[in-house]
Amino acid sequence: xxxxxxxxxxxxxxxQVVSQRTGLxxxxxxxxxxxxxxxxxxxxxxxxxxxxxxxxxxxxLLQKATRSGRRISDLSALTDTELSELxxxxxxxxxxxxxxxxxxxxxxxxxxxxxxxxxxxDDDGIYQSLVNASTALPQxxxxxxxxxxxxxxxxxxxxNGQLRIGHEHLASIQIKRFLLxxxxxxxxxxxxxxxxxxxxxxxELGALMAxxxxxxxxxxSRYMGPDMPATEIAAAAIASESKGILLSLASRADGxxxxxxxxTLADALPDDIFxxxxxxxxxxxxxxxxxxxAYFCSDLRSLSATLEGL
Amino acid sequence: xxxxxxxxxxxxxxxQVVSQRTGLxxxxxxxxxxxxxxxxxxxxxxxxxxxxxxxxxxxxLLQKATRSGRRISDLSALTDTELSELxxxxxxxxxxxxxxxxxxxxxxxxxxxxxxxxxxxDDDGIYQSLVNASTALPQxxxxxxxxxxxxxxxxxxxxNGQLRIGHEHLASIQIKRFLLxxxxxxxxxxxxxxxxxxxxxxxELGALMAxxxxxxxxxxSRYMGPDMPATEIAAAAIASESKGILLSLASRADGxxxxxxxxTLADALPDDIFxxxxxxxxxxxxxxxxxxxAYFCSDLRSLSATLEGL
DNA sequence: TTGTCTAAGACAAACATTTGACAAAAAAAC
DNA sequence: GTTTTTTTGTCAAATGTTTGTCTTAGACAA
Numbered sequence: 001x002x003x004x005x006x007x008x009x010x011x012x013x014x015x016q017v018v019s020q021r022t023g024l025x026x027x028x029x030x031x032x033x034x035x036x037x038x039x040x041x042x043x044x045x046x047x048x049x050x051x052x053x054x055x056x057x058x059x060x061l062l063q064k065a066t067r068s069g070r071r072i073s074d075l076s077a078l079t080d081t082e083l084s085e086l087x088x089x090x091x092x093x094x095x096x097x098x099x100x101x102x103x104x105x106x107x108x109x110x111x112x113x114x115x116x117x118x119x120x121x122d123d124d125g126i127y128q129s130l131v132n133a134s135t136a137l138p139q140x141x142x143x144x145x146x147x148x149x150x151x152x153x154x155x156x157x158x159x160n161g162q163l164r165i166g167h168e169h170l171a172s173i174q175i176k177r178f179l180l181x182x183x184x185x186x187x188x189x190x191x192x193x194x195x196x197x198x199x200x201x202x203x204e205l206g207a208l209m210a211x212x213x214x215x216x217x218x219x220x221s222r223y224m225g226p227d228m229p230a231t232e233i234a235a236a237a238i239a240s241e242s243k244g245i246l247l248s249l250a251s252r253a254d255g256x257x258x259x260x261x262x263x264t265l266a267d268a269l270p271d272d273i274f275x276x277x278x279x280x281x282x283x284x285x286x287x288x289x290x291x292x293x294a295y296f297c298s299d300l301r302s303l304s305a306t307l308e309g310l
Numbered sequence: 311x312x313x314x315x316x317x318x319x320x321x322x323x324x325x326q327v328v329s330q331r332t333g334l335x336x337x338x339x340x341x342x343x344x345x346x347x348x349x350x351x352x353x354x355x356x357x358x359x360x361x362x363x364x365x366x367x368x369x370x371l372l373q374k375a376t377r378s379g380r381r382i383s384d385l386s387a388l389t390d391t392e393l394s395e396l397x398x399x400x401x402x403x404x405x406x407x408x409x410x411x412x413x414x415x416x417x418x419x420x421x422x423x424x425x426x427x428x429x430x431x432d433d434d435g436i437y438q439s440l441v442n443a444s445t446a447l448p449q450x451x452x453x454x455x456x457x458x459x460x461x462x463x464x465x466x467x468x469x470n471g472q473l474r475i476g477h478e479h480l481a482s483i484q485i486k487r488f489l490l491x492x493x494x495x496x497x498x499x500x501x502x503x504x505x506x507x508x509x510x511x512x513x514e515l516g517a518l519m520a521x522x523x524x525x526x527x528x529x530x531s532r533y534m535g536p537d538m539p540a541t542e543i544a545a546a547a548i549a550s551e552s553k554g555i556l557l558s559l560a561s562r563a564d565g566x567x568x569x570x571x572x573x574t575l576a577d578a579l580p581d582d583i584f585x586x587x588x589x590x591x592x593x594x595x596x597x598x599x600x601x602x603x604a605y606f607c608s609d610l611r612s613l614s615a616t617l618e619g620l
Numbered sequence: 621t622t623g624t625c626t627a628a629g630a631c632a633a634a635c636a637t638t639t640g641a642c643a644a645a646a647a648a649a650c
Numbered sequence: 651g652t653t654t655t656t657t658t659g660t661c662a663a664a665t666g667t668t669t670g671t672c673t674t675a676g677a678c679a680a
Contacts, residue, residue: 015625026625027671034627035669046678048625066669069326071358071635073668121550123532124494166546169506169535177490180483184434196479222433225479236476240431325636337660340637345658356667357637381646383657625678635668642661650653 012042012050022059029059036076038062054080061087064135087135107145110137114150118171119163126174134182139216143209143300147175151205172205179208183215183223191243193219193307196233197226198247198261207248210278213300214246217307221246230261234268242273244310249279262288274310278303322352322360332369339369346386348372364390371397377445417455420447424460428481429473436484444492449526453519453610457485461515482515489518493525493533501553503617506534506543508557508571517558520588523610524556527617531556540571544578552583554620559589572598584620588613 019026032038039058042050051059061083066072068087075083110133117125133146154171157163195211197203204226214221222240224233237245249258262285269275274293277285282296295310297303329336342348349368352360361369371393375385378397385393420443427435443456464481467473505521507513514536524531532550534543547555559568572595579585584603587595592606605620607613 025670028669030626031670044625046625047627048678069324069330071324071668074322074324074354121532121546127494164545165538165542166534166549169538170532170546173490173533173535177487180487181491184437222431222480223483224476225483228479229475232475235474236431236480239476335660336636338658341659344638358667359636381657621680623678623680626676628674630673631671633668633670635666637664637666639663640661641663642659644657644659646655646657648653648655650651 011053013052013056015049015051018051018056018059021056022063024059024063032059032062032072032076036073038072038076058083060138061136084136107137107141110142110146111149114146115153118150118154118167121167121170123170123174126171127178130175130178134178139212140300140304143213147209150175176204176208179205179212180223182212183208183221190218190220192241193221193244193246194224194233194237194240194242195221195246195248196224196228196236197249198233198258198265199227199229200257200261201249201251202226203248203250206250206279207246209300210246210248210303213304214307217304219307230264231268234265237269237273244274244276245269246276246278249277249281249285251281255285258285259288262292266292276303276306276310321363323363323366325359325361328361328366328369331366332373334369334373342369342372342382342386346383348382348386368393417447417451417459420452420456421459424456425463428460428464428477431477431480433480433484436481437488440485440488444488449522450610450614453523457519460485486514486518489515489522490533492522493518493531500528500530502551503529503531503554503556504534504543504547504550504552505531505556505558506538506546507536507559508543508568508575509537509539510567510571511559511561512536513558513560516560516589517556519610520556520558520613523614524617527614529617540574541578544575547579547583554584554586555579556586556588559587559591559595561591565595568595569598572602576602586613586616586620 013021015026015029018024018029022029024032033040039051039055041055042052044050058080061080062072062075064087065075065083070086078086110129114126114129114133116122117129130147134142137146150171154163154168158165158168193211193214195207195214197207207226208223211221211223222242224236228236233245233247236242265275266289269292271293274295275289276295276297277289278297280298282298286294286296295306297306323331325336325339328334328339332339343350349361349365351365352362354360368390371390372382372385374397375393376382380396385396388396420439424436424439424443426432427439440457444452447456460481464473464478468475468478503521503524505517505524507517517536518533521531521533532552534546538546543555543557546552575585576599579602581603584605585599586605586607587599588607590608592608596606605616607616
């Protein structure tokens with residue numbers, strides 16, 4: 001939580017900022033306002049538009065809706081809530097008519113159905129909740145406020161005995177499926193990035209989330225699953241002409257084995273292929289990577305920033 | 311909650327969205343309307359079609375029915391409920407017939423791009439090839455003539471040294487994703503079936519294929535991933551109110567461990583929950599299951615037949 | 621000055637509509 | 651088994667609508 005939070009006085013944004021954050025051109029925003037009164041921003045004394053946070057949210061929803069095949073003229077009359085519902089049903093490619101369209105107000109509204117689905121061993125419900133949340137929320141918010149808390153919940157409840165292994169398995173499978181589907185929606189351009197975990201690291205979810213983050217940053221990330229030997233990682237990176245490798249170290253595992261693997265990787269990998277180390281324990285192993293072209297990111301935001309700079 | 315009356319004021323959809331959600335081309339939708347009055351969408355003031363949610367549902371049913379061999383002209387008079395019934399019986403009977411159309415070259419055309427994708431570490435290519443093959447071919451043919459040969463190819467090439475672990479990992483992930491997505495497309499009705507593998511059995515693909523077969527037979531199959539302890543299997547089956555359990559035994563693993571697990575399962579499981587054992591080595595372990603309500607199927611067709619009879 | 625904003629209007633590309641035609645596949649007739 | 655007929659997905663042309671982008675001319679801020 002940065003202290004200089006942007007929620008207060010300066011909560012009005014000029015059109016350029018809105019354009020960047022929504023992905024709509026400035027012309028389009030103005031045209032939509034003129035033709036359909038889609039939002040009515042405040043005005044500066046001299047006439048410049050000043051958009052509120054909720055204006056941006058609405059424009060963002062409209063952008064997604066038009067992107068998925070709808071006419072802006074038909075959308076203009078809808079409320080934000082209706083737009084969210086519409087988006088959720090559009091993106092739920094595999095379920096024409098499922099109950100449970102959530103309302104937008106708080107992240108709890110997105111988290112709750114997900115947790116309910118997990119408790120009830122309801123695979124459809126889990127997947128559907130993920131789709132709903134990710135279409136209605138900005139991706140980074142979705143990751144930090146919905147998916148990550150859900151993973152925490154699973155871990156905690158498993159220790160408490162509230163949930164059993166079966167719950168964890170089922171949830172994990174649906175989350176994996178969801179993230180993999182998300183991954184393949186990205187554009188087929190951009191530099192390639194190989195995503196995996198080294199031998200001994202069986203936790204896939206961190207790596208998968210990292211892969212999605214990378215894809216959002218414009219990388220073509222290729223997820224290879226967990227538990228890859230160093231020689232194989234190097235071979236795959238070369239064969240797939242990847243610019244870099246993203247290794248996720250989620251669990252603190254056998255240090256000796258890991259050290260040896262990293263050393264093997266360093267030998268086998270050309271110097272021009274960089275390595276990004278992600279996961280809760282990333283920095284812990286920093287000295288293993290001495291001499292390599294390596295970066296460390298212990299959370300999703302820093303990962304995002306690092307990938308942007310490469 | 312469910313309250314399926316979420317038909318808010320704006321629940322009309324343009325043809326492009328309908329096309330995306332049903333998988334029918336826009337031309338086909340229009341042709342069906344003109345020729346058979348299959349739905350009669352509302353019209354915008356300027357003539358654009360506006361489809362209701364129930365229109366989409368009907369078109370979706372018709373799409374599935376035509377895909378499974380029916381003629382659109384014969385379907386046009388049926389109501390939605392009649393269509394649903396038809397589909398259920400079509401899917402159930404899909405297996406016994408259809409082995410006739412065996413022209414080897416055709417299947418090669420589907421298998422080849424898949425293998426190319428695997429060789430080139432092209433995840434998107436792998437997935438697309440699977441989608442293409444499975445939509446073009448009857449499902450059982452797809453399994454026997456495309457997916458299974460592909461798995462054989464991977465196994466062989468890995469032993470030969472033609473492919474490396476990375477190829478196997480990448481292919482396996484995409485195949486899993488594809489099968490999971492396939493699984494969730496089925497109708498949300500029918501008795502529940504829990505699908506998993508016991509401890510020590512890490513091969514997921516056989517279990518996943520079995521889950522899909524079961525879904526085609528009208529079961530609501532819930533895939534829980536591999537490597538589940540017997541007590542957990544029983545607990546999950548009870549918690550999810552499953553009528554039966556489908557265990558996949560793909561690799562011949564530690565017999566002693568397996569025997570003990572099965573015995574534990576037998577104790578923990580109510581008598582009215584049946585067990586189906588699938589996989590190449592199913593019969594080998596038949597005597598482990600003495601006294602249980604168990605069935606053995608060593609190939610997909612016999613699995614299909616067995617599930618139909620239950 | 622220079623860059624970004626505004627409003628209004630113009631325009632071309634994208635999208636939908638209907639009608640009609642055509643070829644491949646399936647069914648029926650031979 | 652062959653030939654004819656029907657069915658059905660796809661495509662094209664002509665027409666109209668919708669929508670993103672561009673242009674202009676003027677205003678403001680750095």
